[in-house]
Amino acid sequence: MNQSDPTSEPxxxxxxxxxxxxxxxxxxxxxxxxDVDAVVQVLxxxxxxxxxKVDEFEEVVAAQVGAKYAVxxxxxTAALHGAVFAADLGxxxxxxxxxxxxxxxxxxxxxxxxxxxxxxxxxxxLNIDVQQIEERITQRTxxxxxxxxAGHPVNLDSILALAERHGLVVIEDAAHALGAEYxxxxxxxxxxxxxxxxxxxxHITTCEGGMVTTDNPDFARRLKMFRSHGVDPEARRxxxxxxxxxxxxxxxLGFNYRLPDVACALGISQMKRLxxxxxxxxxxxxxxxxxxxxxxxxxxxxxxxxxxxxWHIYPIRLELDKFTVGRKAIFEALRAENLQVNxxxxxxxxxxxxxxxFGYEGGEYPISEGAYESLITLPLFHSMTDQxxxxxxxxxxxxxxxxxx
Numbered sequence: 001m002n003q004s005d006p007t008s009e010p011x012x013x014x015x016x017x018x019x020x021x022x023x024x025x026x027x028x029x030x031x032x033x034x035d036v037d038a039v040v041q042v043l044x045x046x047x048x049x050x051x052x053k054v055d056e057f058e059e060v061v062a063a064q065v066g067a068k069y070a071v072x073x074x075x076x077t078a079a080l081h082g083a084v085f086a087a088d089l090g091x092x093x094x095x096x097x098x099x100x101x102x103x104x105x106x107x108x109x110x111x112x113x114x115x116x117x118x119x120x121x122x123x124x125x126l127n128i129d130v131q132q133i134e135e136r137i138t139q140r141t142x143x144x145x146x147x148x149x150a151g152h153p154v155n156l157d158s159i160l161a162l163a164e165r166h167g168l169v170v171i172e173d174a175a176h177a178l179g180a181e182y183x184x185x186x187x188x189x190x191x192x193x194x195x196x197x198x199x200x201x202x203h204i205t206t207c208e209g210g211m212v213t214t215d216n217p218d219f220a221r222r223l224k225m226f227r228s229h230g231v232d233p234e235a236r237r238x239x240x241x242x243x244x245x246x247x248x249x250x251x252x253l254g255f256n257y258r259l260p261d262v263a264c265a266l267g268i269s270q271m272k273r274l275x276x277x278x279x280x281x282x283x284x285x286x287x288x289x290x291x292x293x294x295x296x297x298x299x300x301x302x303x304x305x306x307x308x309x310x311w312h313i314y315p316i317r318l319e320l321d322k323f324t325v326g327r328k329a330i331f332e333a334l335r336a337e338n339l340q341v342n343x344x345x346x347x348x349x350x351x352x353x354x355x356x357x358f359g360y361e362g363g364e365y366p367i368s369e370g371a372y373e374s375l376i377t378l379p380l381f382h383s384m385t386d387q388x389x390x391x392x393x394x395x396x397x398x399x400x401x402x403x404x405x
Contacts, residue, residue, distance in 0.1 A: 009398065011333050011336065011337070011398065011399060011402055012333070012336040012337050012338075013332060013333045013336035013337075018336060018337045018338045019337045019338065019339075019391050019394050019395040019398060020337065020338035020339070020391045020395070021338070022338060023338045023339075023340050024338060024339055024340060024379045024384075024388055024391065024392070025340045025379060025381075026201075026313070026340055026341060026342045026377050026378065026379045026380070026381075027200075027201030027312075027313065027379070027380065027381045028200065028201060028381050028383070029200035029201070029205045030277075030381070030382060030383040031205075034269050034272075035266055035269045035270060037269075038265040038266060038268065038269040039262055039265050039266050039269075041265065042261050042262050042265040043262060045261075047261045048260055048261055048262055049258060049260035049261055049262070050228075050258055050260070050261070051261040052261070053261035053262075053264035053265045053268065054072055054258075054259060054260075054261060054264050056264065056268055057072055057206075057259075057264035057265075057267045057268050057271075058070040058071065058072050058211070060267075060268055060271050061188075061196070061211050061213065061267075061271070062213060064179075064186070064188075064271065064274065065178075065186045065187065065188025065189050065194070065213050066185070066186050066188065066189035067188050067189050067194070067213035067214060067215060068214070068215045068217075068220075069213065069214050069215065069216075069217065069219075069220035070211050070212070070213045071211065071212045071213075071214075071220055071223040071224055071227065072209065072210070072211050072227075072258075072259040072264065073209070073210040073211065073212065073227055073257045073258075073259060074208060074209060074210070074227075074257050074258060074259045074260075074263075075197070075199075075208050075209060075210050075257075076104065076175045076195060076196065076197025076198070076199065076209075076210035077104040077107075077108070077210070078210055078227070078255070078257040079195040079196065079197070079210030079211055079212045080104055080105060080108035080145075080171070080173065080195050080210075081108045081111050081112075081226075081255070081257070082212055082223045082226045082227055082257060083108070083171045083193045083195055083212050083219075083223070084108045084109055084111065084112050084114065084143065084145075084171065085112055085222065085223075085226045085252075086193065086212075086214075086218075086219045086222040086223050086226065087142065087143050087169040087171060087192075087193070087219070088142075089109060089112045089113075089114040089142050089143055090112055090113050090114060091113035091114070092113075092114075092140060093109075093112075093113075093114040093115070093140060093141075093142040093143075094109075094114060094115045094116075094117045094138065094140045094141045094142065095109040095114055095115070095116055095117065095141070095142065095143040095144070095145050095171075096116075096117045096118075096119050096128075096133050096136050096137070096141060096143075096144050096145065097109075097116055097117070097118060097119070097128070097144075097145035097146070097147065097173075098118065098119065098120075098121055098127070098128040098145075098146065098147050098149070098368070099118045099120070099121070099347035099348050099349050099350075099365050099368040099369075100121050100126050100147070100149060100345055100347060100368050100371065100372070101147040101149070101173065101345060101348060102175075102344075102345055103348050103351060105145055105147055105173045105348070106118075106145075106348045106354075108145075109143075109145070114142070114143075115140075116145075116348075117136050117141070118136075118348070118349055118364070118365060118368075119132035119133045119135070119136050119365075120132045120365040120366070120367045120368055121149075121365075121367050121368050121371070122367075123367055123371070124301070124302040124304075125149065125152050125301060125302055125304065126149045126150070126301065126315075126368075126371055127146070127147070127148070127149050127152060127153075127154045127155070128146045128147065128154055128159075129367075130155050130158040130159055130162060133146075133159065133162060134162055137162075137166055137168075141166065141168060142168060142169065143168055143169045143170070143171055144159055144162070144163055144168055144169075144170050144171070145171050145172075145173060146159055146170070146172055146173065147172075147173040147175075147176075148172065148173065148174045148175075148176050148177035148180060148187060148310075149176065149301075150176055150301055150309065150311065150312055150313050150314070150315055150344075151176040151177045151180050151281075151309045151310030151311045151312040151313070152177070152180070152301065152303060152304070152307060152309040152310075153174075153177060153180050153181070153182040153187050153307055153309075154172070156170075156172070156182050156190050156191065157183070160190070160191070163192075169192050169193070170191040170192045170193075171191065171192065171193045171194075171195065172187070172190070172191035172193070172194040172195070173195055174187050174188060174194050174195060174196055175195065175196060175197035175199075175202070175210075175312075176202075176310065176312035176313065177196075177309075177310045177312065178196050178202065178203045178204065178274070178310060179203055179274055179275070179277075179278040179310045180307075180308060180309055180310035181307070181308035182306070182307060183306045183307075184306075187310075188213040189213070189215075192214065192216060192219070193212055193213070193214045193216070193219055194212065194213045194214070195210060195211070195212050196210060196211045196212075196213070197209070197210050198210060198211070198263075198267060198270075201312075201381065202312060203274060203277050203278060203281070203310060203312065203382070204267060204270035204271055204273070204274055204277065205266065205267075205270060206259065206263040206264065206266050206267040206270070207263055207266065208263070209259050209263050209264075209267060210259075221234065222252075225251060225252055225254055226252065226254045226255065226257070227254065227255065227256075227257035227258055228254060228256070228257075228258055229250060229254045229255070229256060230250045230251055230252040230253050230254030231248050231249065231250050231251070231254070232249070232251050276382070277382040278310060278311075278382075280382040280383075280384075281310070281311040281312075281380060281381070281382050282308075282309070282311055284311075284314070284380055284384060284389050285309070285311040285314055285380065287389055287393075288300065288314055288378065288380075288389075288392070288393065289303075291393045291397075292316060292393075292396070295396065295397060295400060295401075296319075296322055296400075296404060297318055297319045297320075297322035297323055297400055297404060298316050298317075298318065298319075298396065298400055299316060299317040299318070299319060300314075300316055301314075301315060301316075301317075311380060312380075313344055313377050313380060314377065314378045314379075314380040315344055315375050315376065315377045315378075316375070316376055316377075316378060316396075317371060317374040317375055318330060318374045318375075318376065318400075319374070320373075320374055322404060322405055323400070323403045323404060323405060324403050324404075324405055325403050327373060327374055327375075327376065329403070330376065330399055330400065330403060331343070331376055333399040333402075333403070334376070334395055334396065334399050337395040337398065337399065338395075339378065339379060339391075339392060339395050339396075340379065341376050341377060341378060341379070342376075342377040343372070343375050343376060343377060344375065344377045345372070346372060347365060347368045347369055347372050349364060349365065350362060350369070350372075378392055378396065379392055
């Protein structure tokens with residue numbers, strides 16, 4: 001291949017040589033020897049689950065984001081479920097959220113018997129539009145569930161002000177946004193509750209895992225009960241000191257959503273590298289944005305002033321009127337160049353379950369639906385090499401220039 005100008009080569013999908021010999025995933029974990037040693041140390045200890053590493057991990061995350069409390073869960077979805085429970089959502093209540101998210105954000109309201117209500121997004125960031133939220137508030141609204149899409153924080157000042165006027169709880173889905181900053185403050189210290197995910201493609205991983213951060217002691221207590229079958233751990237501890245040491249009481253209907261010590265040990269080790277991981281992701285994103293600004297028909301997401309995105313993913317939108325083919329053809333051509341591109345997300349209301357249950361037909365949220373039709377997520381993760389980064393730019397340039405009108 002002519003490495004100096006890959007755009008002159010035939011597309012791989014048409015029989016040419018791929019930009020890369022080996023597939024590059026859109027995201028992946030990074031595990032080092034220190035991580036392995038931390039896990040092995042716990043495996044050789046007396047505690048595998050619900051031991052001292054859970055408290056330690058929670059303290060590390062709370063300190064990192066500047067929150068008073070952090071409560072660990074065994075997935076980001078479980079963390080969302082716990083937060084909605086802590087906010088006391090139930091049948092008859094509504095929670096306003098965005099269609100551009102993974103379905104877990106909306107599903108967590110359904111788990112408690114509440115109803116998710118969608119509000120459309122802002123075109124420049126694909127984050128939920130505050131005006132659209134306000135238009136959907138009713139007497140049944142109890143919570144707002146904004147999502148920091150791709151790692152870019154939502155308009156937290158306006159959302160919290162709106163929540164204050166209407167007496168609502170803000171549960172910020174920051175699965176993409178560990179380490180992000182909003183006007184100089186860390187995400188996780190601003191909303192009433194903030195949820196994080198530690199899935200392998202995120203900024204740090206515990207294999208599977210999640211966390212809720214909050215400054216509210218009652219929320220923290222309810223979260224800890226909910227993740228452990230509805231048993232209040234503080235009441236059990238007090239009982240052991242004053243009465244029968246075996247005594248415990250289930251106060252609410254909870255779940256087994258506990259994150260084991262083994263996973264927490266991995267998380268503690270990974271957190272030591274969070275700032276470096278964030279810096280690398282931001283560096284790659286900056287290089288992408290600079291390169292794609294010169295590429296007709298390719299539109300990166302905006303990063304607004306006073307924001308530091310965590311850049312969990314790097315989505316681009318295609319101006320499809322500038323190409324001779326649709327999104328699917330460009331997606332498949334990029335896959336053939338050995339970029340394992342993805343799409344984030346199919347709008348939640350368009351999934352069969354939501355169509356059947358709530359009667360959505362499509363067309364209800366035009367910005368979200370239009371964005372979905374043009375989105376492609378490019379590889380972005382902190383262990384990418386400089387050559388990986390160059391390959392992504394080369395492949396996107398090669399494919400889009402080939403199909404340009």
